[in-house]
Amino acid sequence: MHQVSPEVSMFSAMLGEAWHAMGANRLRTFLTMLGMVIGVGAVVLMMAIGQGAEASVKRSISAMGSHLFVVLSGPPRMGGARTATGNAPSLNVRDANAIGELYGVVGVAPVTMGKGQVVYASNNWNTDIIGTTAEYMDIRGWGLSAGYPFSASDTRSATRVALLGRTVVQNLFGEDEDVDPIGKKIRINQRPFVVLGVLDSKGQTLDGRDQDDTIIVPLTTAQRKLFGNQLPGTVRQIMVQAESDNVMSMVEEALNSLLNQRHNIREGADSDFSVRNLTAIANSAAETARTMSLLLGAIASVSLLVGGIGIMNIMLVSVTERTREIGIRMAIGARETDILMQFLLEAIMISIVGCLIGIVIGVTGAVLVSVFTQAEVIISSASVLIAFSVAASIGVFFGFYPARKAARLNPIEALRYQ
């Protein structure tokens, strides 16, 4: 016969008894467990939704490019009334070139933009046209899924070439992509262009704008051939990429003083441009998402706490009901620790079984949410593990007081209890 240590056989016997006790009053055990089930389910579900939101914000940020500034022209003064930023073309390509010389700046792309009507065969589409230089693609971290980007020489000679976003391709060439758009002739605002490449899909911006609904053409082409020519060489905005997060504030200062100087703006006077730190805006959006995710988790944790209190409540009832049983057990040799362990095991078992059911429900809920709302959810093993260990500790924490109450009973009084 194999030899089992006394502690092990005692413990396994107690586990069996705890399991038995759980089955003795099934409805009550189930209702007690329900608190844990709902608590853990809520934590798992909320964390899945929160982490999903966080991840989608992060992806939008990396889609935008990193360490970015955008310098917008305007706001110009017209007799005291200010109009919207970007209205007056106060920035030009020479400003962009000068910015490129600044320390800490690794990329500059002057951008002009407008709306354009695009036609291919019998299809037409209205979309945003971005006129910029080849560098723009690097700064935005935007690649091509097919074809080639345009080059510096295309910008110099204002060739009529275009890079199409995914949405534009789908609307001009059909959803099923049986026509290869590369090399095809399209018309933008009546003028013929050759499709040079198709842009990678970027998805939506944080505010839900479709970044793929766009066409990129060389800056000079846009200036001279698409949007007329108010002031030669002017641009609506300049995108600036800094080397790293550390130099962001330095670059911002340098941008302001450089442009003030170039635009002859006296100190204290209103400038005709504005510098926006896109990364800071994006980071604050990410921070918001993270806070929301934490908040959701915290609210869900409250239900875990309530579940724990439910366990404590029912364990106290159970100790009172089984006072006589406790007396009998003490009379035949149970130590205080044995009684304590027995009730503690019961509480832990209820919370762990409840927790397992809660995890199943939470994961199922998260999958349903993602199926029905298309929202991104992330079920991480970490969140499941956290929920599980918190539930187990709740079992110990809220089970301890009733168990100790049982262990401290006076055996004679317990035996007399009716």
Place this chain on the structure above:
Amino acid sequence: MARVGRECSKRMQKSVIEVHHLYKAYQTAAGDFPVLKDVNLQVLAGDYVAIMGPSGSGKSTFMNILGCLDMPTAGSYVLDGYAVATMAADQVAKVRNQTIGFVFQGFNLLARASLLDNVALPLVYAGVSKEERHARARVLLEKVGLSKHMHSHPNQISGGQQQRVAIARALVNQPRLILADEPTGNLDSTTSEEIMAIFDSLNQEGITIVLVTHETDIAEHAKRQVRFLDGKIVQDTGSASSVAGSEYV
């Protein structure tokens, strides 16, 4: 644990219970209420003692102290050579588990557990493996004639049968001493006789038995009758020395 009374045991037959000048008082709002006043008793190994007396005479309190469920206010209690007052709580639990077997008036079986598990329960706290627990419990259920019912539950059998199960449970850890508190109090006279027959045969096997009873015909099964009145022993048929201090004799 101090080994006490070694010299006594050398000279005479070994004593299982030695109680000297035992006092017990309960604290009430009106002050201390004495229940036991200077009780002295020696029970030798193999003895069969019936404790009698009216309600409130202190015999139940005395039994609780003998069973290590309660502690005396003053005086000494030496059980099987060990002074109970010097033991830690866990050691007392071990004594209850292994030295003493309890039989109660109300049987005190666990309603949820099968007869087999009820009998095997003390072995859980002794740390015995499941196979051995069940094997030993089966042997004892057979001994009390209930092996057919071992998977039944207490509410499915009669009172007499329940008391047999309780006796089997008391015996499962091979105790030196059986303490029975009115073991036939809830049973009819025929069944009582059956239960007492079991105690008689256990005593013949050499187990020391102390039982509390109201009924003289039950008490006559024992070799020795000890009568309590008003917290004192007033009559002891077995030993003259243990009642030496009593003025009622």
